[in-house]
């Protein structure tokens with residue numbers, strides 16, 4: 273499956289622009305972490321594009337329909353497992369075990385916190401966003417309250433990576449597509 277195939281498959285089930293930006297954000301961050309770990313950025317990126325494929329149509333049954341959608345399109349079972357694992361403890365019982373799965377689990381919601389933090393800045397840009405700004409917002413309970421900090425911290429510890437470094441790599445990944453996110 274190519275990136276174009278994955279985008280077409282995603283778009284065949286989704287039309288929301290904000291969800292599309294989320295998919296692109298997670299893709300970009302997955303690619304950044306793959307490079308960091310010496311893994312295949314194309315493979316990791318595709319998992320990022322597809323991870324929320326059933327969310328727009330089935331928000332109350334998230335990940336219940338994704339396996340069918342992905343299998344019908346011939347997506348690799350390892351990718352399907354990875355997609356399912358990002359909802360572990362919330363809407364799936366597939367535990368993130370592989371490194372790729374642990375990264376996806378960790379950065380999914382973190383991309384939302386990074387976006388929200390960037391939007392608070394006068395520049396509304398990722399280019400000058402620092403880890404410390406995200407950490408400050410992390411500690412502000414009422415800010416982006418929907419972002420589950422505990423889950424992100426749990427993911428980082430599973431990855432065996434310091435939270436600051438996870439945030440830094442997430443910012444770096446999102447910077448590569450800042451223009452597409454309107455955060456340039």
Ligand SMILES: [Fe+2]
Nearest residue numbers: 323324334358
């Ligand atoms: Fe999700």
Ligand SMILES: [Fe+2]
Nearest residue numbers: 294323324380
């Ligand atoms: Fe997501």
